[in-house]
Amino acid sequence: MxxxxxxxxxxxxxxxxxxxxxxxxxxxxxxxxxxxxxxxxxxxxxxxxxxxxxxxxxxxxxTKLMTAICALQLVEQGKLTLDDPIYNIVPELKDHPILEGFSKDGNPILKPHKNPITLKLLLTHSSGLTYAAMHPLTIQLLAYQGKEPPMDSKLLDRFSCPLVYEPGTQWAYSSGIDYAGLMVERVSGLTLEEYMRKNLWEPLGIxxxxxxxxxxxxxxxxxxxxxxxxxxxxxxxxxxxxxxxxxxxxxxxxxxxxxxxxxxxxxxxxxxxxxxxxxxxxxxxxxxxxxxxxxxxxxxxxxxxxxxxxxxxxxxxxxxxxxxxxxxxxxxxxxxxxxxxxxxxxxxxxxxxxxxxxxxxxxxxxxxxxxxxxxxxxxxxxxxxxxxxxxxxxxxxxxxxxxxxxxxxxxx
Missing domain, CATH: 3.40.710.10 (DD-peptidase/beta-lactamase superfamily)
Structure with missing residues (x-):
């Protein structure tokens, strides 16, 4: 043993x-x-x-597991769906471009995404989002911009790098669940901490x-x-x-x-x-x-x-x-x-x-x-x-x- x-x-x-x-x-x-x-x-x-x-x-x-649970609770209530586009709740991602690569002169090549981003894609890291310091394309973009990986205080500023593939077609560890948490906040009218405390932590005696x-x-x-x-x-x-x-x-x-x-x-x-x-x-x-x-x-x-x-x-x-x-x-x-x-x-x-x-x-x-x-x-x-x-x-x-x-x- x-x-x-x-x-x-x-x-x-x-x-x-x-x-x-x-x-x-x-x-x-x-x-x-x-x-x-x-x-x-x-x-x-x-x-x-x-x-x-x-x-x-x-x-x-x-934290991600808890955010996923909260999102599913709101799916149960009909306030969120897994498969509909999220842009009525997170319009900031509607025109979020895909970083396709870099031109011969080193400039980033950006194009619009076609497949809609959904809550299911956010929760499964298949939305096209990534963490800026974890994907070769976004690392190269940071170098091109002369920037360090973002460590901003606000969520939308910290996780602002482009998509790195068409939503639903690949997998990359990402900030998708941070955006799912933002969706929980916007449809519930509570901060994510307030929502978790009321609907997850308190029911479990936490x-x-x-x-x-x-x-x-x-x-x-x-x-x-x-x-x-x-x-x-x-x-x-x-x-x-x-x-x-x-x-x-x-x-x-x-x-x-x-x-x-x-x-x-x-x-x-x-x-x-x-x-x-x-x-x-x-x-x-x-x-x-x-x-x-x-x-x-x-x-x-x-x-x-x-x-x-x-x-x-x-x-x-x-x-x-x-x-x-x-x-x-x-x-x-x-x-x-x-x-x-x-x-x-x-x-x-x-x-x-x-x-x-x-x-x-x-x-x-x-x-x-x-x-x-x-x-x-x-x-x-x-x-x-x-x-x-x-x-x-x-x-x-x-x-x-x-x-x-x-x-x-x-x-x-």
């Missing part, structure tokens, strides 16, 4: 990570695991008290989540420091650099960024994952039909091929759950979807969904096995191989323990 505690303790002693929080549970709560390891900071002048399950972390793209730490000094006092991987020594070390959730001048953003903006504790985020795992029974946050939509693969053939091609790159695969590349993936409204069993039924079952956050957080929801879990840390850069390996061992240990508790051989 995997001795996950010894593995994590050794990783901390070897300075592979400063610490992490591991937590998992099943549908009825009869199986639970929750433990914190290591310290809040590697900075000698900062709080080096032990990490706890209620330590606050920037959960980055773990108190320690926010987009704005300045409004929650109690949470800010429990914030873990970010650490980085030293490229020379391979060790985890302190970092004093500007964090990705900050603006260019290290200030706080003004808007709720639905794709990356939430700060939370691991124990509170687990309530989201357990809520997703059980809402097909209790319909507390989504109706049964909406849960099926959340977990359904929506990519076309070409987009699926491109997504799986991306996942052949180890760093990208490590950032997206680190599952074997031999198992085909698609993208659902709530996250990445495995289309077949991983290691038989010793790990993820087909139809399981997972994603994570930039500082090497990773979550999974396996409805067939009835298990969900979270590896939570604060280490950059994303796609860190050591964190990915620890996450894989954590998942393996949880499946082993869960099957053992149930008296079921994982080989059956």
């Amino acid at each position: 995997v001795d996950i505690e010894k593995i994590i303790d050794k990783a901390i002693a070897d300075q592979d990570i400063p610490g992490c929080v591991l937590t998992a549970t099943n549908r009825d709560g009869s199986f639970t695991y929750s433990r914190a390891f290591g310290t809040r900071s590697l900075h000698p002048d900062h709080d080096q008290s032990p990490l706890k399950t209620n330590t606050v972390m920037w959960i980055a793209s773990c 108190k320690d989540m926010t987009f704005f730490l300045s409004k929650r000094p109690d949470m800010q006092a429990r914030l873990a420091d970010m650490s980085k991987r030293d490229p020379e020594t391979g060790k985890a070390v302190k970092t004093d650099g500007r964090q990705p959730y900050m603006t260019a001048d290290r200030g706080e953003v003004e808007d709720c960024m639905g794709g990356q903006g939430v700060f939370a504790t691991p124990e509170e985020y687990m309530k989201i994952l357990h809520g997703v795992l059980t809402t097909d029974e209790n319909e507390k946050i989504l109706k049964k039909d909406s849960v099926e939509k959340l977990f359904s693969p929506y990519l076309g053939d070409q987009s699926t091929v491109l997504l799986n091609k991306y996942l052949e790159v180890k760093m990208i695969n490590d950032a997206m759950g680190g599952t074997p590349t031999s198992v085909k993936k698609s993208y659902a409204l709530g996250g990445l979807l495995v289309l077949g069993d991983v290691n038989g039924d010793k790990n993820f079952r087909g139809g399981s969904m997972f994603w994570g956050g930039l500082p090497n957080l990773s979550w999974f929801v396996d409805r067939k096995t009835g298990l969900c879990g979270l590896y939570a840390g604060q280490v950059i850069p994303p796609g860190d191989a050591k964190c990915s390996e620890l996450n894989s061992r954590f998942q393996e240990a949880m499946y082993e323990r869960y099957h053992k508790q149930r008296g079921v051989s994982p080989n059956l």
